[in-house]
Amino acid sequence: MNAEDGPQSSAVKSLIEEFSRISRILDESQSTLAIDPMLERIASTAEATGGIEGLESAILWMLRSGQEYAACEIIQFYGYRFRWPRLRVAIEEMLRTSTESIDLRAARSYELMLEAFDDNWEDREFFPSLEA
Secondary structure (H helix, E strand, C coil), X not given: CCHHHCCXXXXXXXXXXXXXXXXXXXXXXXXXXXXXXXXHHHHHHHHXXXXXXXXXXXXXXXXXXXXXXXXXXXXXXXXXXXXXXXXHHHHHHHHHHHHHCXXXXXXXXXXXXXXXXXXXXXXXXXXXXXXX
16 A cells, blocks of 8 residues: 555554544653553454454555654554564665665654654553553
8 A cells, every 4th residue: 555545445544544543642641651551452452353454454564654653653663562563664764765865864763664664663662551
């Protein structure tokens, strides 16, 4: 799914709408503590209902669209929680592209996202549900 194509299923569309709401909350609160319970609820619901593939698709769409303020934090959360290889490869591709075009700000954002795939990711403390 390409970002320009938009989300395909109603479940993916709903997740993207939820991520927009979460992004607004993070923008207002300036704290991942405010969004952690929401991200955890989405993850738990996806696991319980077999919606993991839709969640991954929504995350990939968000990564490629670059439309959400909180994309980095949301992607870090799910990158650490699920360690999806397809997401990691997509982030690596975005990092390569931003590095080639000398967009250092974007490159740093993608580097931060990739750090979340490490078992010893230091910033997981900003998401208490990941510490459990």
